[in-house]
Amino acid sequence: MDNLALMRLEFVDFRNYERFSLDDIGPLTVLVGPNAVGKTNVVEGVSLLTAQGSFRHPLMSQLVRQGATHARLKALVVSGSRRLDLDISIAEGKKVHRLNGKAKPASELRGLMPSVAFTPDDLFLAKKAGALRRRALDDLGSQLSANHYLIRRDYEKLLQHKNKALKEGADPLLVASLNEMLATVGSTLEAYRRALFSRLLAAMAERYAQLTGGHEALSGRYVPSWESSEEPTPADLPDRDEAKARFEKALERRLPEELRRGRSLVGPHADRVELFVAGLAVEDFASQGQQRSVVLAWKLAEVALVQEILHQQPILLLDDVMSELDAARRRALIDFLADDIQTFVTTTNLSYFDDDLLARARVVDLAASSPTSPSRPVAAKPAPESQETAEFHSSDV
Numbered sequence: 001m002d003n004l005a006l007m008r009l010e011f012v013d014f015r016n017y018e019r020f021s022l023d024d025i026g027p028l029t030v031l032v033g034p035n036a037v038g039k040t041n042v043v044e045g046v047s048l049l050t051a052q053g054s055f056r057h058p059l060m061s062q063l064v065r066q067g068a069t070h071a072r073l074k075a076l077v078v079s080g081s082r083r084l085d086l087d088i089s090i091a092e093g094k095k096v097h098r099l100n101g102k103a104k105p106a107s108e109l110r111g112l113m114p115s116v117a118f119t120p121d122d123l124f125l126a127k128k129a130g131a132l133r134r135r136a137l138d139d140l141g142s143q144l145s146a147n148h149y150l151i152r153r154d155y156e157k158l159l160q161h162k163n164k165a166l167k168e169g170a171d172p173l174l175v176a177s178l179n180e181m182l183a184t185v186g187s188t189l190e191a192y193r194r195a196l197f198s199r200l201l202a203a204m205a206e207r208y209a210q211l212t213g214g215h216e217a218l219s220g221r222y223v224p225s226w227e228s229s230e231e232p233t234p235a236d237l238p239d240r241d242e243a244k245a246r247f248e249k250a251l252e253r254r255l256p257e258e259l260r261r262g263r264s265l266v267g268p269h270a271d272r273v274e275l276f277v278a279g280l281a282v283e284d285f286a287s288q289g290q291q292r293s294v295v296l297a298w299k300l301a302e303v304a305l306v307q308e309i310l311h312q313q314p315i316l317l318l319d320d321v322m323s324e325l326d327a328a329r330r331r332a333l334i335d336f337l338a339d340d341i342q343t344f345v346t347t348t349n350l351s352y353f354d355d356d357l358l359a360r361a362r363v364v365d366l367a368a369s370s371p372t373s374p375s376r377p378v379a380a381k382p383a384p385e386s387q388e389t390a391e392f393h394s395s396d397v
């Protein structure tokens with residue numbers, strides 16, 4: 001396994017930071033501070049530099065500090081004698097990625113230094129079988145395979161084009177010709193998603209069993225929008241050619257309805273990613289605790305898949321999730337951190353962490369160096385020896 005490590009971070013005019021830098025980053029960094037100090041912004045910066053995208057899916061302009069014209073993010077990543085300088089500049093709605101000073105398309109950089117983020121919003125992964133689960137699959141797939149990223153991007157462009165045409169009451173012949181392209185691109189995207197979901201599900205089921213003592217089984221299926229959710233199990237899904245043929249038929253069948261309603265009704269944007277605990281749909285039947293275990297299993301499975309497919313340890317970004325988990329699930333997550341996965345954790349309160357973990361962590365108090373909230377001690381636990389502050393200047397917002 002290749003173990004690239006993030007050694008240095010630097011932001012200029014990114015989110016609330018005029019300047020932020022962190023050096024000599026170790027295996028475990030705990031970013032602590034009160035609400036709105038900029039904890040999520042730091043892990044978002046790491047996500048942009050590593051996953052080449054943000055788990056918040058913001059507009060480009062939102063990343064640039066209010067009042068500034070452009071933002072710059074830099075990271076130094078090292079593995080033995082290998083050294084990578086990653087750099088992103090954002091200005092006028094454009095993002096330029098550089099590797100060792102050379103501009104590169106983001107699609108070439110994905111997977112180089114992958115990361116897995118776990119944020120409170122991920123808890124919604126357990127609540128609905130639609131958009132969020134599809135997006136989580138595509139975000140993971142985009143880091144694991146440049147093709148997944150490109151095919152998803154092409155599909156979204158085509159879909160936008162088709163929706164615009166439908167809205168403007170375009171000629172059915174134009175829509176039919178767009179459908180031809182959609183069938184090819186859409187069935188490929190679906191094939192990527194289905195293959196990825198089947199691997200993710202296997203890893204999730206294993207982790208779910210570990211988290212719950214094996215008392216109940218987690219299962220799931222990927223249901224294409226052209227399929228009835230009542231019938232098939234994943235094993236029954238057809239091969240790629242047959243799937244494309246069925247998708248084409250559904251596009252043809254539903255064209256009159258699409259023309260009438262002015263939007264696209266069938267395709268991977270409407271597929272369902274279904275999950276069941278003991279045979280019952282997670283979003284409808286699972287308890288809050290079961291839903292949290294499902295999400296934790298999903299995230300741990302993402303880490304496992306990155307290791308398995310890219311032979312690379314991902315960086316783990318845990319944004320304010322400790323407060324969302326109960327003691328048992330917190331323990332499970334902390335035990336997982338014992339592995340050699342470079343991790344950033346944000347929290348408002350260090351009491352969620354035990355002494356063992358704090359002893360091996362570097363605790364960075366983001367409030368201590370802020371000009372708007374001058375040095376204050378971190379609450380709840382005595383500051384460990386390694387506690388320090390980051391060098392930064394936040395804006396007045």
Ligand SMILES: Nc1ncnc2c1ncn2[C@@H]1O[C@H](COP(=O)(O)OP(=O)(O)OP(=O)(O)O)[C@@H](O)[C@H]1O
Nearest residue numbers: 015016035036037038039040041062064065066397
């Ligand atoms: N483009 C921007 N320019 C200036 N400030 C911004 C920009 N984007 C976000 N902010 C500000 O950054 C601040 C910190 O946000 P962040 O989400 O990192 O907080 P946090 O420390 O994670 O807080 P919480 O504990 O409440 O989640 C917020 O007050 C937000 O308004």
